[in-house]
Amino acid sequence: MNRQDAVIAMVLGDAAASPELTAWLATEAGQRTLRAYQRTVAALGSAYGEVTMPDMTMVYYTSMATPIGRVFVAATEAGVTRISFRCSEAAFVAELRRRLGAVVIAESGERLQRAVSQLDAYFGGRRRAFDVAVDWRLATPFQRRVLTATRRVPAGRVVSYGDIAQRIGQPAASRAVGQALGRNPLPILIPCHRVLAGGGGLGGYTGGLDIKRKLLGIEGAEVAGVTSQPG
Amino acid sequence: MRPTFDELFTRHRHEIFAYLMRLLGNEADAQDAAQEVWLRAYRAYARLTPQSNVRAWLYAIATRQGWNAMRRRRRKSAALVYVDGLPAPAGAAWEQQRRWREVVAVVSRLPPKQHAALMQRQFHGLRYDEIATGLGCTPAAARANVYQAIKRLRAALEE
Numbered sequence: 001m002n003r004q005d006a007v008i009a010m011v012l013g014d015a016a017a018s019p020e021l022t023a024w025l026a027t028e029a030g031q032r033t034l035r036a037y038q039r040t041v042a043a044l045g046s047a048y049g050e051v052t053m054p055d056m057t058m059v060y061y062t063s064m065a066t067p068i069g070r071v072f073v074a075a076t077e078a079g080v081t082r083i084s085f086r087c088s089e090a091a092f093v094a095e096l097r098r099r100l101g102a103v104v105i106a107e108s109g110e111r112l113q114r115a116v117s118q119l120d121a122y123f124g125g126r127r128r129a130f131d132v133a134v135d136w137r138l139a140t141p142f143q144r145r146v147l148t149a150t151r152r153v154p155a156g157r158v159v160s161y162g163d164i165a166q167r168i169g170q171p172a173a174s175r176a177v178g179q180a181l182g183r184n185p186l187p188i189l190i191p192c193h194r195v196l197a198g199g200g201g202l203g204g205y206t207g208g209l210d211i212k213r214k215l216l217g218i219e220g221a222e223v224a225g226v227t228s229q230p231g
Numbered sequence: 232m233r234p235t236f237d238e239l240f241t242r243h244r245h246e247i248f249a250y251l252m253r254l255l256g257n258e259a260d261a262q263d264a265a266q267e268v269w270l271r272a273y274r275a276y277a278r279l280t281p282q283s284n285v286r287a288w289l290y291a292i293a294t295r296q297g298w299n300a301m302r303r304r305r306r307k308s309a310a311l312v313y314v315d316g317l318p319a320p321a322g323a324a325w326e327q328q329r330r331w332r333e334v335v336a337v338v339s340r341l342p343p344k345q346h347a348a349l350m351q352r353q354f355h356g357l358r359y360d361e362i363a364t365g366l367g368c369t370p371a372a373a374r375a376n377v378y379q380a381i382k383r384l385r386a387a388l389e390e
Contacts, residue, residue: 008378012352040385041353046327047334048354051252056244056265058237058273077237102262104240104269 004033011037054102060111061096063089066123067218068211071188073112073119074105079133080115083186086207099138119188125218128155130189138185146180153194155219160198174198182206188215196223236276239285240269246355247293253350254297256339260304264296271296284361291365294347301343330388337387341380344368348376 001009003024009015011034017025024030059081061074066085072092074082081100084092096105109116114132121127136144149167153159161174161181168177181192187207193215197203202223205212216223234242247268251261271292279288338346344366351357351365352373362373 004382005378008381012377012381014374036385036389037381040381040388043330043334043388044338044349044353044381044384047331048253048338048350051249052258053245053248053252054258054262056248056269058240058269102265104266104273106270106273108273 007033007037010034011041056102056104057100059096059100059103059105060108061092061105062107062109062112062116063092064116064119066119068123068207068214071119073115075112075115076135076137078135078137080112080186080189081135081137083189085187085211115189122188123218128219132189134186134189140180142176143180143183146177147184147186147190147192150181150184150192150195151190153191155191155194156221158194158196158216158221158223160196161203162198164195178204191215194219194221233281234285236273239272239276239289243286243289244269247289250290250293250350250355251297251300253354254294254346255300255304256335260300264293264300267296267299268293284364287357287361287364290351290355290357290361294351294365297347298343333388334384337384338380341383342376345376345380345383348373349380352377 003021006015006018006021007025010017010021025034057076059074059076061072061082063070063072069085071083071085072087072089073080074092074096082092082096084095087095093105097103115130118127118130118132122130136147139147145168146164149164152167161177162171164181165171165173165177170176177195181195182204184190184192184206187193193205193212195203202209202212244265248261248265251264251268252258255261255264268289272289275292279285338349341349348362348366351362352359359370359373359377362377363370366373366376368376
């Protein structure tokens with residue numbers, strides 16, 4: 001190893017200085033060389049020592065065929081975080097990227113097996129409630145209260161926006177409840193389709209009223225004399 | 232016991248992102264590259280032999296993706312240096328700011344192997360044999376790449 005390399009090895013902590021190098025480092029030239037490399041490594045450290053780092057999340061997704069068309073499901077390690085339909089795979093992935101920030105998105109049927117098999121049984125009429133973990137990161141705190149209350153409405157039953165407003169202790173907030181349900185990140189799993197307008201109308205549904213009707217039909221909900229209202 | 236992929240991701244996502252920042256110098260490129268790195272790692276992890284050095288394997292994937300991103304960028308804009316993700320010493324003396332720019336300019340023009348080896352050794356504590364795995368060279372050559380990079384940087388800063 002030449003002298004320069006030996007000094008670098010010492011500065012980087014790769015090797016201790018030999019007696020010969022130690023002697024040379026005591027000379028003026030040796031001192032100058034050592035200080036130059038120490039300054040170089042320090043300058044490198046101040047430029048590259050700290051870098052900004054977002055907190056990355058791994059998100060897995062898959063899709064499944066259902067009576068309402070292709071349904072996309074995405075989950076983080078914490079639980080299911082987004083369900084969507086009437087969209088393309090590219091649009092679904094783009095939405096995840098836009099709304100979840102720093103994520104790694106990977107297709108994986110295996111990761112979503114539990115949610116998919118439960119959804120499958122639900123669409124086949126063999127299951128009426130879901131037992132999967134949910135990651136609420138796409139819901140605001142208010143929305144989360146609304147969705148949690150909505151989750152308790154059992155299959156086969158329907159309630160009104162006003163009922164949900166009552167249940168979360170904000171009886172005057174029916175309109176806000178409607179908006180929160182309209183942006184439900186987890187449709188079907190959180191059954192916002194079981195929430196109808198006050199006057200007996202179907203109310204709205206982001207996926208389209210035909211799908212709302214279909215889901216209520218699968219559940220055998222008695223929604224007699226339903227008149228669909230847009231909105 | 233071999234860690235699950237989730238454990239692997241949780242354990243190494245920060246350092247791999249930081250490494251990509253040190254290669255690419257800006258968050259958007261580092262994020263795109265990180266997406267590719269973890270996607271590839273996810274797909275290949277099951278096939279990795281149990282006695283492999285998982286960390287060195289991840290750095291090898293990250294290095295390849297970092298280089299791909301650099302090549303794509305060079306095709307787009309020849310001599311641009313992207314440094315917005317590195318914390319410029321705000322409020323630092325003018326002399327310090329100038330020094331910082333100099334360092335980044337020299338490092339970002341280093342031959343790719345020197346750049347990668349320097350960052351892995353100096354900020355990520357990889358051993359030369361681990362660096363060698365990712366660069367496809369001998370440990371001695373990995374060390375030579377680091378030393379060459381330091382000599383270049385010293386020469387540029389002393390000018």
